[in-house]
Structure formats: C-alpha cells, structure tokens
Amino acid sequence: MVERGRLNVVLAIAAVAVLVGSGITLAVTSVPQGDLNVVIVNGFEYSWMNMNTTFTSYMVEADLKEDHVIFECVLITDLINASQIQNPSQHTYVVVGSDGYEVTFTWYQITHGYLAITEKRAIFPDVAARNWVRDVIEIRIVEG
Amino acid sequence: MEGIDKRRIWAGIVLFGSAWGLLECVLGSIRMPGGLEAFPMGAVLGGMFGLGIMSYTRRIYGVMWMQLGMGIVAGFLRFWAPVGTCVVCSALAIVAESLVFELIFNQSVLSIRSFSAEGAGGRAKAAMKTLVPLGIIAGYVIYVTGYAFTQVFTPIVTGSGFMMADFASVVPLILGRGFYAALCGAVALPAAVLIQQLDVDVAKVSVRKYYVGAAAGSAMCWALVFALFLPRILGM
Numbered sequence: 001m002v003e004r005g006r007l008n009v010v011l012a013i014a015a016v017a018v019l020v021g022s023g024i025t026l027a028v029t030s031v032p033q034g035d036l037n038v039v040i041v042n043g044f045e046y047s048w049m050n051m052n053t054t055f056t057s058y059m060v061e062a063d064l065k066e067d068h069v070i071f072e073c074v075l076i077t078d079l080i081n082a083s084q085i086q087n088p089s090q091h092t093y094v095v096v097g098s099d100g101y102e103v104t105f106t107w108y109q110i111t112h113g114y115l116a117i118t119e120k121r122a123i124f125p126d127v128a129a130r131n132w133v134r135d136v137i138e139i140r141i142v143e144g
Numbered sequence: 145m146e147g148i149d150k151r152r153i154w155a156g157i158v159l160f161g162s163a164w165g166l167l168e169c170v171l172g173s174i175r176m177p178g179g180l181e182a183f184p185m186g187a188v189l190g191g192m193f194g195l196g197i198m199s200y201t202r203r204i205y206g207v208m209w210m211q212l213g214m215g216i217v218a219g220f221l222r223f224w225a226p227v228g229t230c231v232v233c234s235a236l237a238i239v240a241e242s243l244v245f246e247l248i249f250n251q252s253v254l255s256i257r258s259f260s261a262e263g264a265g266g267r268a269k270a271a272m273k274t275l276v277p278l279g280i281i282a283g284y285v286i287y288v289t290g291y292a293f294t295q296v297f298t299p300i301v302t303g304s305g306f307m308m309a310d311f312a313s314v315v316p317l318i319l320g321r322g323f324y325a326a327l328c329g330a331v332a333l334p335a336a337v338l339i340q341q342l343d344v345d346v347a348k349v350s351v352r353k354y355y356v357g358a359a360a361g362s363a364m365c366w367a368l369v370f371a372l373f374l375p376r377i378l379g380m
Contacts, residue, residue, distance in 0.1 A: 004274070015276070018326050022320055127304055131298070
C-alpha cells in the first residue's frame with residue numbers, strides 16, 4: 001500500500017508537470033507560425049484580402065457542427081494552377097494552418113476543396129470537418 | 145457493490161450514461177463565436193462533465209466498470225446526433241474516455257469512495273490534497289486520449305486514410321489543449337467527490353421513486369436528443 005503522503009507528493013509533481021507542459025505547449029501552438037495575411041503556394045504569396053479579386057469566388061454551402069453555413073470561397077485548384085506547379089495532378093498537398101495543424105490531401109480531394117475567404121479556412125465539403133484547416137498559411141506540395 | 149441491487153446499477157448506468165450523452169450531443173454541437181472558435185469545447189466536456197459524472201457515480205454507487213457501461217450508453221446516444229462527419233469516432237472516443245477513467249480509478253489507492261468518506265468524516269482538506277492533482281491528471285489524460293482517438297480513427301473510418309505526418313502535426317495541439325481539461329479536472333473531481341449536498345444513498349431510495357426517476361430521466365435525455373437532432377437524422 002502506498003503511503004498517503006508519498007502519493008500526494010507524486011500526484012502533485014505529476015500534476016504540476018502536466019500543467020506546465022500543457023501550458024507551454026498551448027502557448028507555443030497559439031503563436032501563429034506564419035503570416036496570417038497570405039497563403040503561400042509553391043513560393044507564390046496570395047493575399048487573403050485580394051483573394052476574391054485575384055480569383056473567381058463562389059458561394060459554397062457546407063455543414064459546420066450543427067450549422068449549415070454558406071462560405072464565400074475560391075477554388076484551391078485555382079491557386080495551385082496559378083503557382084506554376086508542373087503536373088499538379090501528380091502530387092499530394094499538405095494544407096498548413098497557422099497553429100501548425102497539417103492535413104494531407106490527394107489531388108482528387110484538392111479538386112473538391114475551397115478556401116473560405118472571410119474565415120481563412122480550407123473547407124472540403126466531402127471530407128470530415130475535423131480535417132478542415134483553420135487560418136491557412138500555406139499549401140505545400142508533396143512530390144509525387 | 146454490496147448492498148446495491150444489480151438492477152439499480154443497470155438503471156444507474158442507463159440514466160447517467162444518457163445524461164452524459166445528452167451533454168456531449170448538445171454542448172459538442174455548439175459553434176463558438178468568432179475569437180473563441182479555437183476553444184476546445186471537448187476539453188470542458190471531457191475534463192469537467194465526463195470526469196464529473198463518472199466520479200460522482202463512482203462515489204454514490206462505488207461500482208467498478210459501471211462507468212465504462214455509462215460511456216457505452218453515452219456513446220450510443222451520441223451516435224444518434226449526427227454532428228460532425230465521423231459520428232462513430234466521437235461515440236467510440238467517449239467509450240475510450242470511460243475506459244481510461246476505469247484504468248485510473250480502479251486502483252485501490254485512488255478509491256473515490258474512500259476519498260468521499262474522508263470528506264464526510266471532516267477531513268475534506270486532506271482529501272482535496274489528493275483529489276485536486278488527481279483531477280488535473282485524470283482530466284488531462286481522459287481528454288487527450290479521447291481527442292487522439294478521434295484523430296486516428298476519423299481518417300480511417302471516413303476512408304480518407306490515416307497519415308502519420310498529419311497525426312504528428314496535431315499532437316502538440318492535443319497536448320496543449322489538454323491544459324483546459326486539466327484545469328476542469330482540478331475542479332470537477334473534488335466537487336463530484338466531496339460536495340456533501342450531492343450525497344445520495346442509492347440503496348435506500350424507494351424502489352418506486354428510483355426506477356420511475358431513472359426511467360423518466362433516461363427517456364427525457366433520449367427524447368431531447370431525438371427532438372433536437374431529428375431533422376439531421378432524417379436528412380432534412
């Protein structure tokens with residue numbers, strides 16, 4: 001049987017480690033890891049502010065939690081096609097959020113993906129909303 | 145637990161599992177306002193409500209593995225609220241959270257009943273010294289497990305394919321957001337175990353009151369979920 005005093009000490013140390021460790025991790029992941037005003041694709045920078053003038057925008061309906069939301073979007077493929085990527089359909093793509101969250105998408109999924117301009121979010125109506133990426137800062141190409 | 149009829153325990157599993165499932169469905173579906181959009185509601189659900197309900201039922205029933213049963217009931221109810229694309233994953237994550245609770249609190253040295261008795265015997269301060277850090281650790285581990293579980297199983301179940309690199313990128317987020325669950329656990333566990341006003345001797349509640357109350361409470365939780373989410377269930 002573990003003595004109570006010793007148990008309390010062990011638990012206290014573990015709890016402090018959890019709070020400090022998770023607190024530091026939370027702080028680090030809360031710092032944006034790139035410029036929130038632009039999306040970088042293959043070295044090309046696209047400003048969120050000019051997104052709907054640079055590319056054709058569409059109104060896209062998608063479910064976000066319990067809400068049915070209409071987003072003003074541009075096609076992700078429009079950004080990719082404008083970025084001088086050779087054989088775009090031969091690659092996979094990693095959509096990167098400012099918090100470090102990354103999701104890898106196939107070309108097929110990318111062709112069904114949008115960037116919601118106001119929300120700065122990559123949305124994929126056919127993919128679990130959990131895999132949508134908030135505050136997109138980069139679309140990285142993975143060599144096929 | 146000696147002294148409590150097994151049928152009462154089953155009724156308790158259904159009642160409290162349903163209440164937990166209702167909270168998961170309703171609070172889990174809330175979209176936070178702009179600015180707070182990144183706040184992880186799951187941390188409050190797991191660290192505060194999940195841990196709180198499981199700890200409270202362990203206190204009043206004192207039955208090991210009952211909370212896993214509650215997790216299964218809550219997961220099954222969550223299954224009927226089609227919020228998010230992978231409902232099965234969310235349901236299974238709740239079950240995983242209850243399994244983690246069992247693994248922690250089935251250790252005799254961490255018996256919730258003995259802490260509760262300590263509090264009732266005027267030694268609440270001594271119990272708090274153990275329960276607060278234990279709540280921090282339990283809240284954190286329960287949330288992190290549930291979150292990681294969904295991140296692994298959602299891409300598998302939805303067919304988009306599990307990518308280790310994607311999972312690796314989300315691990316720091318999971319570990320960081322667990323901070324909120326740890327704070328919630330520090331409050332939820334001592335509250336569920338020590339607040340004397342919440343004490344109920346389950347074995348002494350009259351048969352009629354107990355079963356009518358359990359049946360009505362469970363039915364209300366299920367009815368509410370179906371009423372709130374029926375349009376989604378029917379695809380309307």
